[in-house]
Amino acid sequence: MMRRSNPFDFSELDRMFERMSRQFEDMNRQLGSWEGNVGEMVSHRGMAIDVAEHDDSLVVVADLPGFEKDDIDLTVAGQTLTIVAEREMASESGDEESEYLRRERRSESIRRSIRLPVDVDEEGASASYQNGVLTVSLPKFQADDEDDSHHIDVQ
Incomplete structure (x- = not known):
């Protein structure tokens, strides 16, 4: 005898949508999110970034919790700022009697390149790092104040 399902029982459908929602959230965390204005695929797992434009400068603020100042390497070339942060966790102690019951803190390396909207003065760049927040x-x-244009006389 064939068992008929209740057409008004949506619990299985609800469970399916819940599973799909969790899978999309997992994919979003793993792959990153689309940054339409930057035009690149980026991962926000390890480094959230804000970019602000002022009259005479750009300010980039990046969250790098758990890193030391010496763990951070910054480079700027043309219109690209690259932030690399690497840390090594201390190896297990030589104490034979202790062992980890749970170990989630590991060595970590994160990297992020940001395409800047304008040309910047690479030599004038500066950065500070305080309480896990990097500010660049x-x-x-600025083009030289000298007028490099060529005057053309109208005849």
């Missing part, structure tokens, strides 16, 4: 100030590139 990038002066906008």
Whole structure:
């Protein structure tokens, strides 16, 4: 005898949508999110970034909790700022009587490249790091005040 399902029982459908929602959330965490204005795929798992534009500079603020100042390497080339942070966790102690019951803190390396919207003065860039927050100030590139244009006489 064939058993008929209740057409008004939506519990199985609800469970399916719940599973799909969890899978999409997991994929989003693993793959990152689309940054339409930057035009690149980025992962927000390890480094959240804000970019602010002021009259004469750009300011990039990045969250790097758990890193030391010496763990951070910054480079700027053209219109690309690259932030790399690497830390090594201390190896297990030589104490034979102790062992980890749970170990989630590991060595970590994160990297993020940001395409800047304007040319910046690489030599004038500065950065500070305090309480897990990196702040990078990038002066906008200013063309020399000399007028390099060529005057054309109208005849």
